[in-house]
Amino acid sequence: MGKIGKTYGILGWMKIFSFTENQEKIFDYKPWFILKEKKMEKIQPKAWKNYKNNFIFCVKNISDASEAKKLTNLNIFINRNILPKLPHDEYYWNDIISCNVFNTQKKYLGKVINLIRTQYNDIIVIEYLSKKKYKKIIIPFIDQKIIQNVNIKTKTIIVNWNENEQ
The missing domain is CATH 2.40.30.60 (RimM)
Structure with missing residues (x-):
């Protein structure tokens, strides 16, 4: 909190x-x-x-x-x-920590490890393993444009994002 x-x-x-x-x-x-x-x-x-x-x-x-x-x-x-119950399609930021992130081509990008609040838009920080090293991707949390779907039950997020965009 x-x-x-x-x-x-x-x-x-x-x-x-x-x-x-x-x-x-x-x-x-x-x-x-x-x-x-x-x-x-x-x-x-x-x-x-x-x-x-x-x-x-x-x-x-x-x-x-x-x-x-x-x-x-x-x-x-x-x-x-003690937090208020949210409507069906809403969630708390904490709910998306540990979600698995896939792009629209179904390629696994990593797991959400953090969120960063900025003046213009929030950012999700994703960590993935590459060549025995952990690396991070940061993706703007722009609903519908980049963030296509968040499913808290399955702990998955679909993003319109290519690896080369970072």
Whole structure:
């Protein structure tokens, strides 16, 4: 759902990077969990506010920068069952991670490993094995023009893309 950034001030406030479509919505989904020392740990945001086109927040039971700094760069997770149900043809970005990607000629291009949000259009990052080395392809996520079909049940994506386009 998001990622904890660097500390802000001496009272334990931290920057936050929200991966939700409406970035402020991250504060509606609770509880939050972080993966700390290979264990999921629950954290409770106490307060948050807008700050320079981003957000800062503080966590219950953390009141100084040295404690807050231990959370820097940790990802924020939530229980999936608290997300709203989507209509039939819609999906969450997380649903397409690990999807197998094929072009319209049925050639396997690789597996989705990441998504990148940009100002103009989102991008899927695909990884594939070539000559015993992992390589990456980035493809703009432009619905109907490049992304032809996304099937979450079969974990497949069909794209109008040739290897030579990268």
